[in-house]
Amino acid sequence: MAVAKTYREAVQGAELPSLTLPPVDPLTLALFAGGSGDHNPIHLDREFARKNGFDEVFAHGMLSMAYLGRLLSNWAPPERIREFSTRFVSITPLRAVVTCSGDVTEIAVISGRRCAKLALKTALADGTVTLSGEALIQLD
């Protein structure tokens, strides 16, 4: 499938350049807790995670969404990103390697503007989909 390096090359079926992140480690989660203001101990404190039925802390869903945000902001400037939404499908465990990918599902005219509809996802190295989402990018 063709790769569209930026929104200027958007055509139906084109892929966005994918983004693979370094493994999620405890420092990643501590930095994200501080940087995002989400201090939920389920992402930081193993004892708290265990008390609530998890073996280990796991990554903030919004960390993976922010990674997908990087995929988008590498592709289009902020004022063109009209809609961006995700469903958190499964948990991202510690040490996971997250890959963000997306493709143009449709070029459509919405409220008089040409827009690219994108399908987005994050997945682990074994292929498990962790986030599934969509975005709408204004083309003109």
Add this chain to the structure above:
Amino acid sequence: MGLGVLDKTKIGAETEEREIAVEAGMLRLFCQAIGETNPIYLDDSAARKAGYPAIPAPPTYASVLANLAPPKADLVLSVLGADLGRMLHGEQGFTQHKPIFVGDRIRLKQRIADIYDKKGGALEFVVLETSVTNQDDELCATMRTVAVLRN
């Protein structure tokens, strides 16, 4: 009638309006945490060269501002009395009307838009909507959050 334990009469409950300044240092820390490399989000002169009045906020930053300026009573944990350890993030959406920039003063207001349950009440869902407005009374974004409670 649903089988969940959350009080559905709280649909429509809302937070007070909170205001927060978009600070360069906090935005930089977020960019560092997510490994952002695009210079317009990191460097004031690169942002200005690209035509922006200041560094723009990355796509999900409105949710960070909401975390940094929490309401007096959290709608899910306090108003609905849900247990933090049972809560998962189900969905998140942003409708963006105008970028947020460093130096903006942003006002946030959140409401409970819906509460519903699945699997005979084993899972409950709280739909939250947040308006994000800047100092010129322009609506920058609306956020939709679905919190999932494991009963």
